[in-house]
Amino acid sequence: MNIQELRKLSLREQRTTFCPGCGFETFINCFLRAVDDLGRRMDDYTFTEGIGCSAWISNNYFKADNFHTAHGRAIPAAIGLKAANPQLDVITIGGDGDLASIGGNHLIHAVRKNTPIAVFCLNNFIYGMTGGQVGPTTPLESITSTTVGGNTEKPFDLVKLVLGVGGEHASRYPTAYPHLLVKGIKRALVADGFRFMEVVSQCPRQYGTRNQASAAASMLAQQKAVYLSREKARNIDRGEFGDRSVFGDFDNLKEYLDLLPTEE
Amino acid sequence: MPRRISINHDLCRGCNLCLEMCPKQVFQESSEIGAAGFRLKQVALPDECTACGLCELYCAGAISLEPLPPEEFADIMAQEERRTSTGQRRGGWKEVDSLLEPGRYFMAGNEAIVEAALAAGCEFFAGYPITPANEILEGMSRRMGETGGRFIQAEDEIASVYMILGASWAGLKAFTATSGPGFALMQEGLSLADMAEIPCVIVNVQRAGPSTGQATRPAAMDMREARYGSHGGVQRIVLYPDSVQEVFDMTIEAFNLAERFRTPVILLSDGYLSHLAEKVAVSGCVKVFDRIYVPGRPAFGPTSDSSVPSMPRFGDGENVVATGSTHDVSGKRSTTNPTVQENLVFYLNRKILEHREELVDCEELFLDDAETAVVAFGTVGRSAKWAVKEARKLGRRVGLLRPRIVYPFPSQRIKELCRTVNQFVVPEMSQGQMVHVVSEKVARDVVSLPQPNGQIIDPRRILKYLVEGVW
Numbered sequence: 001m002n003i004q005e006l007r008k009l010s011l012r013e014q015r016t017t018f019c020p021g022c023g024f025e026t027f028i029n030c031f032l033r034a035v036d037d038l039g040r041r042m043d044d045y046t047f048t049e050g051i052g053c054s055a056w057i058s059n060n061y062f063k064a065d066n067f068h069t070a071h072g073r074a075i076p077a078a079i080g081l082k083a084a085n086p087q088l089d090v091i092t093i094g095g096d097g098d099l100a101s102i103g104g105n106h107l108i109h110a111v112r113k114n115t116p117i118a119v120f121c122l123n124n125f126i127y128g129m130t131g132g133q134v135g136p137t138t139p140l141e142s143i144t145s146t147t148v149g150g151n152t153e154k155p156f157d158l159v160k161l162v163l164g165v166g167g168e169h170a171s172r173y174p175t176a177y178p179h180l181l182v183k184g185i186k187r188a189l190v191a192d193g194f195r196f197m198e199v200v201s202q203c204p205r206q207y208g209t210r211n212q213a214s215a216a217a218s219m220l221a222q223q224k225a226v227y228l229s230r231e232k233a234r235n236i237d238r239g240e241f242g243d244r245s246v247f248g249d250f251d252n253l254k255e256y257l258d259l260l261p262t263e264e
Numbered sequence: 265m266p267r268r269i270s271i272n273h274d275l276c277r278g279c280n281l282c283l284e285m286c287p288k289q290v291f292q293e294s295s296e297i298g299a300a301g302f303r304l305k306q307v308a309l310p311d312e313c314t315a316c317g318l319c320e321l322y323c324a325g326a327i328s329l330e331p332l333p334p335e336e337f338a339d340i341m342a343q344e345e346r347r348t349s350t351g352q353r354r355g356g357w358k359e360v361d362s363l364l365e366p367g368r369y370f371m372a373g374n375e376a377i378v379e380a381a382l383a384a385g386c387e388f389f390a391g392y393p394i395t396p397a398n399e400i401l402e403g404m405s406r407r408m409g410e411t412g413g414r415f416i417q418a419e420d421e422i423a424s425v426y427m428i429l430g431a432s433w434a435g436l437k438a439f440t441a442t443s444g445p446g447f448a449l450m451q452e453g454l455s456l457a458d459m460a461e462i463p464c465v466i467v468n469v470q471r472a473g474p475s476t477g478q479a480t481r482p483a484a485m486d487m488r489e490a491r492y493g494s495h496g497g498v499q500r501i502v503l504y505p506d507s508v509q510e511v512f513d514m515t516i517e518a519f520n521l522a523e524r525f526r527t528p529v530i531l532l533s534d535g536y537l538s539h540l541a542e543k544v545a546v547s548g549c550v551k552v553f554d555r556i557y558v559p560g561r562p563a564f565g566p567t568s569d570s571s572v573p574s575m576p577r578f579g580d581g582e583n584v585v586a587t588g589s590t591h592d593v594s595g596k597r598s599t600t601n602p603t604v605q606e607n608l609v610f611y612l613n614r615k616i617l618e619h620r621e622e623l624v625d626c627e628e629l630f631l632d633d634a635e636t637a638v639v640a641f642g643t644v645g646r647s648a649k650w651a652v653k654e655a656r657k658l659g660r661r662v663g664l665l666r667p668r669i670v671y672p673f674p675s676q677r678i679k680e681l682c683r684t685v686n687q688f689v690v691p692e693m694s695q696g697q698m699v700h701v702v703s704e705k706v707a708r709d710v711v712s713l714p715q716p717n718g719q720i721i722d723p724r725r726i727l728k729y730l731v732e733g734v735w
Binding site for chain 1: 272274275277278279280281284285316317318320321322323324325326327328329330331332337340341344387388390414416418419420422423424426427428429430431432433434435436438452453455456460577578579581582583584585586587588589597
């Protein structure tokens with residue numbers, strides 16, 4: 001089946017409410033492709049969500065059991081579901097504000113509990129639904145509706161955060177590489193224990209327009225410049241690394257940090 | 265070889281990612297402007313296409329690349345629509361054997377909650393340490409291990425409440441136990457339980473506040489919070505027993521009410537009742553109610569007759585959408601329609617209040633000819649009972665009304681008392697909370713007897729008031 005057919009089969013509505021160029025459409029498509037490639041169906045999975053644009057993905061559109069909780073609370077709800085019925089394949093979809101700010105404590109404790117759920121954090125670096133406020137992953141100096149002079153707070157590196165508290169399956173994929181994102185999602189869906197994936201996603205409307213990148217394609221080009229594969233990260237001159245980051249699957253902190261330049 | 269690519273212009277959002285991301289530049293913009301105000305896209309070079317699929321992975325569903333033959337896809341869709349629930353009709357009243365050997369036990373209040381929860385069929389507990397509720401957490405940890413249930417010590421009370429809500433959707437009876445500060449943290453989740461009609465039990469072992477207050481000391485300072493603490497403020501069921509026997513019996517009742525009405529039920533206790541040990545009679549047979557599920561029925565209200573809707577569990581194949589947002593009977597969000605919003609919140613109250621007569625459960629003493637009625641709840645009711653009996657011996661025409669079910673408040677019953685009663689007296693382990701509820705209901709003199717000092721109220725103090733009018 002092509003993506004349009006998978007969407008007809010697995011989504012409750014064909015037209016979403018996401019802004020034109022939103023990376024969440026890419027995540028939806030890649031997720032559908034991953035599930036289909038695994039020979040499974042959408043309703044083989046059970047979803048929990050919090051609040052925000054990202055939460056609308058499974059709550060509004062995925063044809064499956066889903067529990068749309070309050071802001072930040074999707075992970076404890078998922079843990080409750082999974083503990084109560086280990087047969088359920090439980091997935092949490094949330095955003096950076098949802099999972100790393102208001103739900104940040106739940107995220108790090110879920111790593112410690114190692115409950116076998118898959119958490120997809122759609123990181124668009126901003127609070128999209130509420131109008132573009134600064135979030136826990138907003139880059140330094142970025143303009144948001146609450147940092148009109150530029151963000152001065154150091155953003156979280158979510159993969160480092162999860163690995164840092166003992167995570168054994170953390171991954172990061174940008175929407176600029178959809179085929180790799182599909183592969184990453186498949187690995188996250190079939191792995192054991194607690195899985196965390198940061199999906200780096202463009203928000204042309206709230207983030208892009210305030211930060212000189214209102215076209216989705218230019219935001220994707222930026223992603224390609226910033227996020228290096230492991231291979232490229234290993235080979236790039238340390239002095240050239242700058243603000244770049246790395247994407248892929250990681251199972252321990254040391255492996256991840258070794259790919260990044262040593263902090264001064 | 266030209267690829268079969270088409271664009272559904274109704275779904276095109278004009279993001280231009282197909283134009284910009286295609287490595288072979290297969291797509292072009294036409295000069296025609298579509299209804300949404302942007303230039304329509306067209307497939308210009310189908311021969312160049314390598315079917316890499318990037319365009320459709322970026323697109324909001326408008327691009328169709330190499331579709332299946334229409335008949336084949338129609339078959340797949342038809343199969344999908346034929347799939348029905350795998351669940352069986354279930355739920356209702358049943359009698360089960362007690363886990364404990366029938367007989368008499370000597371138990372503390374917190375211990376009674378643990379044993380009664382198991383008797384009621386609870387199979388899931390999540391909680392966080394807090395005095396004076398710790399023995400419930402510890403007891404559930406031990407007993408869930410012995411009985412095959414699930415126990416989680418959560419990272420905080422917020423997580424505790426969401427874990428039990430998740431477990432409830434998985435089909436298990438679930439509860440948590442806490443005290444003042446933790447109960448405050450749970451209010452957000454309780455509001456979700458109200459809105460998404462999720463059965464669960466929350467035990468609040470009240471302690472003296474505000475804030476950390478006196479963590480080991482009893483109080484009844486969360487009486488109004490239990491009813492009105494959450495945003496949205498729909499009807500709650502709140503119970504407050506006065507003895508360990510009642511703690512045991514009403515814990516079972518709390519689960520039954522939660523399952524029947526698909527609502528959070530608050531069981532109040534306090535720092536005194538939690539550690540008070542006394543005898544408890546356990547019968548061999550327990551009457552329990554399990555939530556009703558009828559395959560294919562809508563999972564949410566409003567129902568036309570305010571009855572409680574069918575509750576599937578996740579995994580039944582119903583594709584449940586449970587949300588705290590305003591929703592229709594299928595769970596689909598409807599967040600701007602005033603009628604849907606109003607009908608839903610009226611219904612959430614009505615599904616409980618239409619049973620309010622059956623939810624009146626009061627201990628009454630000497631009310632036939634009482635001129636003064638003491639209205640007391642839980643532990644204070646115990647002190648008040650002794651005081652009322654002693655005052656009667658001294659010839660005072662006093663009586664006692666002790667609602668075991670605090671909310672829905674027994675308004676009708678208290679109004680009936682006005683035939684003989686000209687003064688209501690409300691002693692409380694707080695600065696006076698329920699006194700305002702009583703005042704709302706009756707056009708009589710209502711006296712507050714507040715004692716917010718973290719001590720149980722000495723029965724002799726209540727007696728002194730009843731005899732001498734001194735507090």
